[in-house]
Amino acid sequence: MEIRNLIHYFFNGRVFLDTLPQLGQGLWVTVQIAFLSISMGFVLGLALAVIRVAVKRITNVWPIRLLNLPIAFYVDALRSIPPLVTLVVVYYALPYLGIYILRFWAAVLTFAVVLSAFAEEIFRAGIESIGREQAEAARSLGLSYLQMMHYVIIPQGFRVAIPPLTSRTIAVTKDVSLASVIGVADLLKEARAAQAFLANPTPLISAALLFTLVFLPLVRISMYLEKRLAK
Amino acid sequence: MDALIRNFFNVEVMYKARILLWIGLKVTLQLSAVSLVLAILVGLLLASLRNLHNKVLNALIIAYVDLFRALPTIVLFMLVYFALPYLGVCMPPFWAAVLTLTVNGAAYFEEIFRAGIESIEKGQTEAAKALGLNFSQTMRHVILPQAVRVVLPPATSNSLELIKTTVLASVIALPELLKQAQQAHGLFANPTPLVEAALIFLLLLWPLVRLTGYLEKKFG
Numbered sequence: 001m002e003i004r005n006l007i008h009y010f011f012n013g014r015v016f017l018d019t020l021p022q023l024g025q026g027l028w029v030t031v032q033i034a035f036l037s038i039s040m041g042f043v044l045g046l047a048l049a050v051i052r053v054a055v056k057r058i059t060n061v062w063p064i065r066l067l068n069l070p071i072a073f074y075v076d077a078l079r080s081i082p083p084l085v086t087l088v089v090v091y092y093a094l095p096y097l098g099i100y101i102l103r104f105w106a107a108v109l110t111f112a113v114v115l116s117a118f119a120e121e122i123f124r125a126g127i128e129s130i131g132r133e134q135a136e137a138a139r140s141l142g143l144s145y146l147q148m149m150h151y152v153i154i155p156q157g158f159r160v161a162i163p164p165l166t167s168r169t170i171a172v173t174k175d176v177s178l179a180s181v182i183g184v185a186d187l188l189k190e191a192r193a194a195q196a197f198l199a200n201p202t203p204l205i206s207a208a209l210l211f212t213l214v215f216l217p218l219v220r221i222s223m224y225l226e227k228r229l230a231k
Numbered sequence: 232m233d234a235l236i237r238n239f240f241n242v243e244v245m246y247k248a249r250i251l252l253w254i255g256l257k258v259t260l261q262l263s264a265v266s267l268v269l270a271i272l273v274g275l276l277l278a279s280l281r282n283l284h285n286k287v288l289n290a291l292i293i294a295y296v297d298l299f300r301a302l303p304t305i306v307l308f309m310l311v312y313f314a315l316p317y318l319g320v321c322m323p324p325f326w327a328a329v330l331t332l333t334v335n336g337a338a339y340f341e342e343i344f345r346a347g348i349e350s351i352e353k354g355q356t357e358a359a360k361a362l363g364l365n366f367s368q369t370m371r372h373v374i375l376p377q378a379v380r381v382v383l384p385p386a387t388s389n390s391l392e393l394i395k396t397t398v399l400a401s402v403i404a405l406p407e408l409l410k411q412a413q414q415a416h417g418l419f420a421n422p423t424p425l426v427e428a429a430l431i432f433l434l435l436l437w438p439l440v441r442l443t444g445y446l447e448k449k450f451g
């Protein structure tokens with residue numbers, strides 16, 4: 001392994017500059033998928049968590065409690081099945097049932113539902129960490145159930161939820177590069193295309209560096225949040 | 232409903248694809264077992280080395296951990312399998328996958344084991360030293376047994392993630408469960424094997440998901 005080879009193949013300045021615009025386009029697609037699936041995943045996860053806690057708290061009647069079973073199954077299934085398998089099923093298997101989804105939206109949908117499963121667990125733990133007496137106090141002040149959730153429970157539960165939510169969001173955002181497997185032109189796909197076209201793996205190294213530049217600060221922030229909450 | 236059964240739960244296709252998927256499952260289990268053991272060992276080694284409090288060594292380990300926590304695993308798979316050969320480093324897919332999962336998993340395990348080691352007071356190390364125990368004896372008899380309680384919940388959850396990550400080896404053409412299911416899907420023009428693969432993962436990992444939740448509640 002010569003040093004000249006290393007520079008020519010891994011850190012080739014000309015290849016790097018030539019492929020940078022293409023990689024930039026890919027990065028933009030990655031960012032779009034990440035943004036859409038994070039926002040959809042959070043909203044869906046929060047809604048599921050609120051429903052699950054509400055059903056559990058409002059009633060002891062078991063037929064109504066059974067409503068939570070589908071949610072529990074949804075959460076456990078999406079936590080057990082690797083996201084790549086879910087993505088492949090959504091993109092390659094659903095069309096047989098007449099459900100056609102564009103690559104981009106198949107990726108958004110997959111990462112949104114995967115994140116929503118983890119977010120549901122985290123939000124639920126956050127909501128349940130708030131004592132029952134607070135809920136009772138809020139209700140006796142005349143707040144409706146939604147008002148109580150909005151003004152009392154969720155703001156407090158959110159603080160408990162932030163550290164695990166941050167690290168899980170980072171994990172799902174890193175998974176966005178799996179979209180390249182179904183042909184989405186994200187950063188990784190563009191890098192692979194450029195590598196194949198130029199027969200030089202420098203674009204892959206550039207992509208790895210770009211990912212690291214984006215994620216390193218996020219990883220650091222999540223570690224900091226974890227440490228702060230632990231105190 | 233008929234279309235659902237014919238395309239997603241087709242018994243005939245399941246029967247035809249059984250050998251392909253069986254091979255895939257075996258490869259997935261082998262890959263999981265080998266990588267998990269190696270990742271835990273390397274993680275443990277790094278965490279122990281960090282306990283030596285050598286500044287240079289620590290900086291290197293921190294850089295390693297940060298890098299691999301920031302890099303998406305699929306990118307690492309591609310670097311190992313598609314970029315390293317340009318430097319003359321060629322590996323069969325199985326060992327490329329083991330290498331990737333090990334270096335990636337070890338970065339997470341190092342953090343988990345370090346938190347475990349740090350949860351034990353310094354006085355215990357000093358007491359162990361005063362009793363004449365050397366570094367490895369202190370680790371083995373004093374620090375590690377106590378750290379297990381702190382370490383077990385996140386280590387279980389991380390093992391689950393590592394096993395889930397083995398499916399990424401399908402992108403480097405390793406015939407693991409997902410790859411085999413995709414092959415069978417192509418061969419029989421029916422997506423039942425893909426659904427089957429998802430169900431196999433569900434059956435395999437659901438107990439681990441539940442165990443993770445239980446351990447987090449018990450020790451948390």
